[in-house]
Amino acid sequence: MAMDASDPLIRMEERRALLIPRPEMPYGWGYLSGPLNGHFLVSVDERRVRVQFRSGDKVVRAFEWQTPGHIVDTTVAAPPAPRTVTSGELAGAKVAALVFTAWRPAPSAALIYRPEQWAVQEVEAGVIVNGEPAGTARIKAAPYWAAFLRETRVPLPAEACKRLRPVNDVTLTNPGGAVFGVGSVRLEVTLADGSALSSAVCERFYFSAPQSGGENLAHAAYGWGLIPAALRESVALGEPLGPLSVRF
Structure with a gap:
């Protein structure tokens, strides 16, 4: 390449x-x-x-x-040198964002081949960081081959940045009862000195419904089938996803 x-x-x-x-x-x-x-x-x-x-x-x-x-x-390429960051440094971050990959099934197999319809199927999930609202994540439907492929970024407001710490609790709400999954969750920050830092990536994937509660069509169940059972967690439809522990 x-x-x-x-x-x-x-x-x-x-x-x-x-x-x-x-x-x-x-x-x-x-x-x-x-x-x-x-x-x-x-x-x-x-x-x-x-x-x-x-x-x-x-x-x-x-x-x-x-x-x-x-x-x-x-x-073997040497891994990047680990950096320890304090609560004070994180609380003084200039900007921060929640980043994750997502999957949301198209409502029918026919829409997989109609990209203009994917945005129509967008759902909104509330973002809560360390117990306080911190924005809204917009998750679009995508073809099965794009499951957990594209990143979704949610910029955090200044007040949420002030509450960041080495270990953070992140929750996604699902008031609309939509079916979706999120994975590779992490936080990115730009500290006061201008340096960029990313948290460790969450190892688990989270689904807004058990597979039996979703559609039975193959294209609609692809997200669950893609992730090994040992790495996925599901909640009852409409319940919040999390809290997820995100560590710097």
Whole structure:
């Protein structure tokens, strides 16, 4: 892929909840964007296979195997240095936003092929951060192949920023009794010194209804089926989702 030179190399786990079972994590890795002129170079020498993920001439990641299923990392990009942030720093944030991916089924299979109808099926979910209202999330219907793909961003008002802390409770209300799911929930802030910081990504996905309470059509049940049962939680239709614990 060819990316703009300004695009940072973002590890997948910094922006998305991973669906790979934990025992298999050592065998999987990925990046959400970048790098410039990113490509894979694969070389085979008899039974040994070497794979390099490159940015131009620079090797970003490399691994090899000789026995199927036994992968050895030979080059690993260093993870970003962890940063500890205090309650005072968070309370003084210039701006902040709640960010998540969402899924909402189209009301019929026919509408999957009519993009002009997706916005019509938009629902509103109230956002509560640390016990106080903090905005409204607008979630649009989307085709099944876009489930939990696009990010929804909800800017937080100044008063909500002042209540931020290292561990935050986030709740989404569902007064209209709509069927939807949210995942990869995180908070992003710009601190007083201008530095940007993102919380850890919530590992679990949350649904506004049990699967049995939703439509039985395959396109309408796709969201539940996509997420492993161990990573999803559901509430009764119309009940609030959460609180979700979002940690910096």
